Amino acid sequence: MDATDLARKLQEEATCSICLDYFTDPVMTACGHNFCRECIQMSWEKARGKKSRRKQKGSFPCPECREVSPQRNLRPNRLLTKVAEMARQHPGLQKQDLCQVHQEPLKLFCLEEQRPICVVCREAREHRLHRVLPVEEAVQEYRLKLEEDMGYLREEIMKTEKLQAKEEQTLAEWQDRVKERRERLVVEFEKVAVFLVEEEHRLLQALKEEEEEIAVQLRDNKASLDQQGRSLDLLLLQLEDRSHREPLQMLQDMKDTLARKNSLCVQYSEVDLPKALKTVCRVPGQIEILRSFQEDIVLDASSAYPYLLFYESRQRHYLSPPTEGSTLRDKDRFVAYPCVVGQKSFSSGRHYWEVGVNLTGDALWALGVCREDVSRKDRVPKSPENGFWVVQLCKGKKHLSPMSGPTPVTLMEPPNYMGIFLDFEAGEVSFYSVNDGSHLHTYSQAAFPGPLQPFFCLGAPKSGQMVISTVTLWVKG
Structure with missing residues (x-):
């Protein structure tokens, strides 16, 4: 050596x-x-x-x-x-930083070749027509470009990380929704005989496939964002390392370095979740079983809103005729909403009744049960906290103010026939579509605070009709 x-x-x-x-x-x-x-x-x-x-x-x-x-x-x-x-x-x-060809100091930077050169290179035929800058000026100019690229990469990394977090949250929310529907399916199938187990498994499998179909898309999208995040991290680290080198070392192969950012293909996509699950919670024959608990509901005229009318045997009557003065002072009468309750109260057992609904225009009604002592003078949200276990039946885009409370479950596509099932000992009020037997919603709690009454509420005049047993109910316009 x-x-x-x-x-x-x-x-x-x-x-x-x-x-x-x-x-x-x-x-x-x-x-x-x-x-x-x-x-x-x-x-x-x-x-x-x-x-x-x-x-x-x-x-x-x-x-x-x-x-x-x-x-x-x-x-x-x-x-x-x-x-x-x-x-x-x-x-x-x-x-010393010397030109490998001429052994002269590298004091110039060729803008076309994107590399440092010496004064002899500058006069050579290869660089004679090229634009050059002193190394000091080139360092200042390209350091700014590197800072700009690093800023861009940092922003893209932040966007990617936010989308990663959002995809994780969306996946969790989707799985929570699926979990809730799965639990409801199991509960509904437990109400019927053992011979329905095969149908239960079929629907659970359909729900699992529906869950996996969306979950796979969410996972794939998250994996793509993870890979994109890693690529952005790696490129940022490389640019940070180069930006802290000595000036001439930083400028080496600058053309390739800048081309890496320009060749990036940063993409952001999100999976659109379905508005509702396709797998319907439907137990064959359940409506027929529930009808074994069916009640003949008779409306309590003394509780009715003053301008509720009904048809029975082709005759139109006020449910409770509005008389001057005395009607609005009646302590048992609903005056804040067009509401009425059934005569019979339930404090035990299982009870089922059906209500036909015919919505017209922008309508907002409510059906379910309520406590005997609910407020009938004031406008309060129809929620379990206030003694109401109801669902709202909504048609049209405009929600009417009398039922604008946030808590009640609202069905955007209400069935023509609703079934309401009260299991008092179980602490459950369930709602079904009589048309196809599908489960719509269940309120469940440890115990009810006291006797409950069937509850009916119409949104406004010209909203349509309710059919309760043999009575057709509507609001005078």
Whole structure:
């Protein structure tokens, strides 16, 4: 090995792989690699912001081999300090950036070739017609471009991370909805005989396939965003590393470096969830079973809103004729809404009744049960907290103000025939579509606070009609 090779070897051993300059206060990591103390601390300080991804506390990867090394285990390398000092003083190792062809200092930057050149290269035929800048000006210009690209990448990473979080939340919400529907399916099938187990399994399988169909799309979309996030992270780290190098080192292969960002194909897509599950909770023969508990509901005229009318035997009557003064003072009468309750109260057992509905225009009605002591003078939300267990039947886009409480369940596509089933001991009020036997909603609680009455409410005049037993109910316009 000649003197030149020995000098080059000495220079390599005395150079820090982070700053690419001779060692200053060199230290050794646990894995045996050497760095300037300030260089390795700055490198780990940048990694601290991403520490949550690593899980190790107080430990960081070696820039050379990526082996995790405790920060407190840095040991001074005194021998390497002497070697670096010898290299600095060696006359043949004075640090210069020279043109490999002409051995002249690289003082210019060719804008067409995107690389540093010397003054001799500038006069050569290859660069004679090219635009050039002094290295100092080129460094300022391209550092700004790198900062701009890094800012763009940081924004894209933030967008990707937000979408990742949103996809995770959407998947969880979707699985919660599926879980609720699955539980309801199991409960409904437990109400009927053992011979329905086969149908139960069929519907559960359909729900599982429906869940998986959307869940697969959500997982695939999340995996795509994860991959995109990793690619953006990697490119950002590469640009950050280049932006902190020495000027000429930073400008090396600048054309390829900038092309990486321009070649990125950043995409954002979201899975549109269905508005409702396709798998319907329907137990064959359940309506027939429930009808064994059917009640003949007779309306309580003393509770009726003053302008409720009904048809019976082709005769139209006021349910309770509005008389001057006395009607509005009746303590049992609904005056805030067009409502009425059944004469019979239920404090035990199972009870079922059906109501025909014929909606016209923008209509908003309510059906269900209520406590005997609910407020009949004030407009309160029709919620279990206020003594109402109801569903709203909605047609049209406009919700009428009398029933604008947020709690009641609203059916945007109400059936023509509704079945209401009260299981008092079980603490449940269930609603069914008599047309196809599908389950619509169930209120469930530990126990009811007291006797309950069938509850009926019409939204406004000209909204349509209700058919209760043999009575057709409507509101005078």
